Amino acid sequence: xxxxxxxxxxxxxxxxxxxxxxxxxxxxxxxxxxxxLLDTGLRGTIRTERYAASPVVVSADQNVHRTTVKHKKxxxxxxxxxxxxxxxxxxxxxxxxxxxxxxxxxxxxxxxTFLAQPLTPAGTGGRTAYxxxxxxxxxxxxxxxxxxxxxxxxxxxxxxxFAVRARLRPGDRLTVQSTQAPRVYRITGIAAPATPVRHQTxxxxxxxxxxxxxxxxxxxxxxxxxxxxxxxxxxxxxAITTALHQPTTPLGSTAQVTTGDARGPVExxxxxxxxxxxxxxxxxxxxxxxxVAVLVVVGTFVLSVQQRYRxxxxxxxxxxxxxxxxxxxxxxxxxxxxxxxxxxxLLGLPLGTWLYDRFVALGAVPATLQxxxxxxxxxxxxxxxxxxxxxxxxxxxxxxxxxxxxxxxAEAEPGAGAEPETEARAKSARTRRTTRTRLxxxxxxxxxxxxxxxxxxxxxxxLVVVLSKLRTEPASTPVTFLAVVVLSTSVALLGPLLVKAxxxxxxxxxxxxxxxxxxxIANLRGNAVRxxxxxxxxxxxxxxxCTVLFVQPTLGNAARAxxxxxxxxxWVVASQGxxxxxxxxxxxxxxxxxxxxxxxxxxxxxxxxxVAQGVTPAGLTRTWDPxxxxxxxxxxxxxxxxxxxxxxxxxxxxxxxxxxxxxxxxTPATLTVVAVYARGLGFGDLTLAHDLVARHVDNxxxxxxLVSTPRTQTQLATTLREFPGVRVxxxxxxxxxxxxxxxxxxxxxxxxxxxVLAFTAIAVVNTLAMSVAERVREFALLRLAxxxxxxxxxxxxxxxxxxxxxxxxxxSGVALAxxxxxxxxxxxxxxxxxxxxxxxxxxxxxxALxxxxxxxPGRAALRVRAVTVATARE
Numbered sequence: 001x002x003x004x005x006x007x008x009x010x011x012x013x014x015x016x017x018x019x020x021x022x023x024x025x026x027x028x029x030x031x032x033x034x035x036x037l038l039d040t041g042l043r044g045t046i047r048t049e050r051y052a053a054s055p056v057v058v059s060a061d062q063n064v065h066r067t068t069v070k071h072k073k074x075x076x077x078x079x080x081x082x083x084x085x086x087x088x089x090x091x092x093x094x095x096x097x098x099x100x101x102x103x104x105x106x107x108x109x110x111x112x113t114f115l116a117q118p119l120t121p122a123g124t125g126g127r128t129a130y131x132x133x134x135x136x137x138x139x140x141x142x143x144x145x146x147x148x149x150x151x152x153x154x155x156x157x158x159x160x161x162f163a164v165r166a167r168l169r170p171g172d173r174l175t176v177q178s179t180q181a182p183r184v185y186r187i188t189g190i191a192a193p194a195t196p197v198r199h200q201t202x203x204x205x206x207x208x209x210x211x212x213x214x215x216x217x218x219x220x221x222x223x224x225x226x227x228x229x230x231x232x233x234x235x236x237x238x239a240i241t242t243a244l245h246q247p248t249t250p251l252g253s254t255a256q257v258t259t260g261d262a263r264g265p266v267e268x269x270x271x272x273x274x275x276x277x278x279x280x281x282x283x284x285x286x287x288x289x290x291x292v293a294v295l296v297v298v299g300t301f302v303l304s305v306q307q308r309y310r311x312x313x314x315x316x317x318x319x320x321x322x323x324x325x326x327x328x329x330x331x332x333x334x335x336x337x338x339x340x341x342x343x344x345x346l347l348g349l350p351l352g353t354w355l356y357d358r359f360v361a362l363g364a365v366p367a368t369l370q371x372x373x374x375x376x377x378x379x380x381x382x383x384x385x386x387x388x389x390x391x392x393x394x395x396x397x398x399x400x401x402x403x404x405x406x407x408x409x410a411e412a413e414p415g416a417g418a419e420p421e422t423e424a425r426a427k428s429a430r431t432r433r434t435t436r437t438r439l440x441x442x443x444x445x446x447x448x449x450x451x452x453x454x455x456x457x458x459x460x461x462x463l464v465v466v467l468s469k470l471r472t473e474p475a476s477t478p479v480t481f482l483a484v485v486v487l488s489t490s491v492a493l494l495g496p497l498l499v500k501a502x503x504x505x506x507x508x509x510x511x512x513x514x515x516x517x518x519x520x521i522a523n524l525r526g527n528a529v530r531x532x533x534x535x536x537x538x539x540x541x542x543x544x545x546c547t548v549l550f551v552q553p554t555l556g557n558a559a560r561a562x563x564x565x566x567x568x569x570x571w572v573v574a575s576q577g578x579x580x581x582x583x584x585x586x587x588x589x590x591x592x593x594x595x596x597x598x599x600x601x602x603x604x605x606x607x608x609x610x611v612a613q614g615v616t617p618a619g620l621t622r623t624w625d626p627x628x629x630x631x632x633x634x635x636x637x638x639x640x641x642x643x644x645x646x647x648x649x650x651x652x653x654x655x656x657x658x659x660x661x662x663x664x665x666x667t668p669a670t671l672t673v674v675a676v677y678a679r680g681l682g683f684g685d686l687t688l689a690h691d692l693v694a695r696h697v698d699n700x701x702x703x704x705x706l707v708s709t710p711r712t713q714t715q716l717a718t719t720l721r722e723f724p725g726v727r728v729x730x731x732x733x734x735x736x737x738x739x740x741x742x743x744x745x746x747x748x749x750x751x752x753x754x755x756v757l758a759f760t761a762i763a764v765v766n767t768l769a770m771s772v773a774e775r776v777r778e779f780a781l782l783r784l785a786x787x788x789x790x791x792x793x794x795x796x797x798x799x800x801x802x803x804x805x806x807x808x809x810x811x812s813g814v815a816l817a818x819x820x821x822x823x824x825x826x827x828x829x830x831x832x833x834x835x836x837x838x839x840x841x842x843x844x845x846x847x848a849l850x851x852x853x854x855x856x857p858g859r860a861a862l863r864v865r866a867v868t869v870a871t872a873r874e
Contacts, residue, residue: 010332019303019766019767020301020336022766025340027293027296027385027388028340028345028347028381028384030293030351031344032347032351032378033348034289034352035376035377036349036353036372036377037286038377040372041281046265046272046368050111051267053226054225056224056233056237057222057259057263057266059091060254061089064082064662088221088269090220090665093220094218103239104235104239105226105227105236107226108224108225109224109226110223115129116129116130116176116177118175119174119177119725127201129201130200131176131205132210133210134204138224140194140202143194145160146169147170147187147188149188150189151206153209155188157187157188157204158204159191159192161201170187171186172187173185180213181582181583182581199367241257274364278365289759291485292756297388298395299763300533301333303530303767315328329396332393337388341381341385341386344385345378348378351755352371362747362748456486456493460487463479463483469825471826472646473555476825477551481753484543487814488536488544488814491535492533495529496532498532499528500525503524503525506805530771534767534768535806538803538804538850539807539810539814541763542815544757545842546839553835554822554823554831560682561682562682566625566679566683567624568625568708569624571729572707572731573704573705573729574734579701580597580701580703582694583723585702588705593711594707595623595705597614597615597690598705599614599700599703600684600703601613601696604661610661610685611685612686613686614692615688617637619708620636626642627678627679630648634674635674635675636687636689637689638689640674641672642675644680646685647680648676659673665698667696681826768850768854768857769856776869781866789862792858792862793855808843816832
């Protein structure tokens with residue numbers, strides 16, 4: 001019975017439910033899109049290309065592990081955790097003998113994979129270029145289509161796609177920047193793969209040259225194992241696993257044996273790492289979207305219930321119980337939420353694909369991790385939307401379902417607490433208005449709502465305080481956006497009180513604007529609940545947008561400031577390619593310059609990740625000053641390390657202490673701490689010797705070279721003229737280049753939160769339009785009382801500007817509090833980076849949305865004759 005009535009109600013009030021439908025549909029689309037990203041991170045396929053012809057691949061373990069054993073109440077709990085390392089781990093090449101002796105093995109092919117960037121104007125078409133030994137071409141397999149295999153150290157075979165792009169043929173010369181100095185090779189052949197290779201460019205060298213460039217003597221990247229005739233891949237995998245775990249082969253006990261799609265992550269390490277990043281992005285976006293959606297949809301349903309106050313009051317008056325009212329509104333919400341959820345889920349699927357493509361284009365996710373779309377994200381969005389709508393309806397119906405029928409009719413009387421009054425009204429009308437205002441005040445801010453708002457406000461303050469104590473970006477980022485949402489929710493609950501407070505502040509200026517200003521004051525004061533529903537999404541939009549736009553600059557500018565203060569060098573050598581070769585630094589040193597090579601990586605202390613750099617110890621203090629607060633950099637060697645104050649605090653280290661960690665390629669190391677420095681935000685948490693780091697990274701080329709010299713920029717450039725792409729920059733120019741890279745990295749975060757902000761902007765327009773649309777009868781009565789069309793529109797503009805001022809103050813206050821706490825925690829100073837022009841743009845866009853969303857429905861409402869509206873049935 002109640003479901004049938006709810007269906008008829010929704011059918012009869014399509015226009016009334018349109019606003020709620022749009023909000024819910026956008027929420028479902030956003031949740032579905034975020035869900036597909038999360039699903040891709042969890043289940044996305046990484047298909048192999050390089051190892052297509054090798055059914056079994058043996059590789060090194062790409063994780064660090066920690067096993068904890070707890071004994072509690074006579075029970076033993078064993079917990080195992082693993083975290084990925086940043087660089088490629090290598091295997092000892094003598095495992096080839098063990099593998100070759102394993103039953104079922106026909107052939108073992110050792111693989112070397114290393115950096116090999118061809119320096120041509122045509123480039124590689126966005127593909128990453130890798131070098132290999134020609135002996136391992138059978139892993140794909142690559143076969144020569146023209147020319148011959150490489151034999152001499154300067155011979156080279158290139159793949160056919162690259163040859164076509166760069167217009168190269170056998171006999172041509174090609175300069176390749178690998179792990180050593182750039183070298184000119186003679187192309188002896190062109191090879192084509194038997195299966196498609198779409199995500200990489202392969203260069204094949206002679207065996208001796210490949211070992212030199214790989215720079216890992218006695219080690220290989222992986223082994224491709226070909227089975228004997230009649231041996232299945234799975235059976236061979238089990239046999240190899242058993243052989244590697246024998247006591248006689250201790251070096252192979254950690255090796256990983258993979259088949260099928262599991263070979264892909266072995267080949268594309270960045271794709272395997274991107275899984276975690278995509279899960280984090282999808283989860284953060286989805287969680288934030290859900291919280292924002294609930295907050296916005298509740299406000300939408302509050303307005304929807306207000307529009308039907310008289311209808312619901314009449315139902316109460318004809319003996320409908322509180323439970324029946326709640327069930328009616330709940331079923332209506334479920335109907336609208338289900339329909340909107342289905343439509344939004346269907347829209348969210350292409351939106352998720354577009355979002356994934358944008359992440360790939362920005363470099364945040366490699367194309368080798370294939371986008372996955374399952375049934376779970378749309379279903380989850382549908383369930384979340386339906387439950388969110390039902391919850392919002394229950395919250396919005398609390399007041400009307402609990403008050404007595406007589407009181408409901410009194411509050412629902414046309415104009416009660418809502419119709420503006422002119423100064424010419426009689427004294428009795430003023431008395432009724434005062435009474436109704438009290439009723440509206442009680443209805444707008446009940447004791448429970450006030451208490452909930454204060455609790456959330458306190459919770460937001462606690463989050464801000466906690467944020468000021470967090471000193472790592474992974475910990476602070478989710479708290480930052482959660483604090484914005486929680487504080488905005490407290491604004492939503494305390495909205496009527498805040499609107500009335502704003503009226504007291506704005507009353508003087510508005511009264512001086514004439515009758516329309518006084519009408520606006522009456523509306524703002526008498527309709528605090530409606531105005532609060534409008535203020536909430538606008539506050540969230542301004543607060544969230546300012547936070548998103550200024551979080552990264554706050555962190556990045558502080559880091560760059562530390563770099564500017566810490567670089568003492570006269571010049572900075574940088575590269576447009578993969579890095580600055582060590583040979584370039586040696587040539588500079590030959591001219592008696594003080595040269596510091598900088599190589600960057602990530603290491604693990606236990607399972608925790610720390611940014612590290614390797615620097616040349618000789619003459620270090622002439623080019624670099626990290627603001628040492630304890631110890632001295634004079635003792636920095638391959639057996640010692642310097643740590644930032646943050647790392648020292650987290651790891652309980654001081655000069656003379658022992659630092660145990662895992663290098664980027666999984667190699668364990670134990671060093672002695674010789675110094676603690678303050679500028680860790682700009683230079684990383686750990687500083688090690690350059691040669692130690694360079695031996696354990698995939699790209700040993702320097703990210704930058706600091707040079708202290710009396711020579712000029714031109715003289716340095718002349719010394720380095722044989723190194724393509726290497727540039728000599730002033731420290732200020734290098735800082736500008738870093739700012740551009742910082743902006744490019746920030747685009748990923750802007751994209752991640754941009755859809756949430758777009759949804760919030762739609763909610764602002766939707767809520768304002770609903771708020772104005774419900775006042776058609778009020779506008780008609782004003783017209784009949786003598787107000788002109790222009791005066792009504794002016795009143796609406798004044799109301800909208802008042803709402804914008806309040807929302808700007810609240811949103812800016814929320815963003816300022818959160819950004820200041822973030823700045824204190826991450827940089828140690830209460831100095832958030834806020835660009836005035838960007839901030840003014842945000843406020844201007846918010847104001848423009850509010851004015852347009854108010855003016856257009858207002859003009860539409862005023863097109864109908866006032867007498868027709870006033871005499872029409874409600």
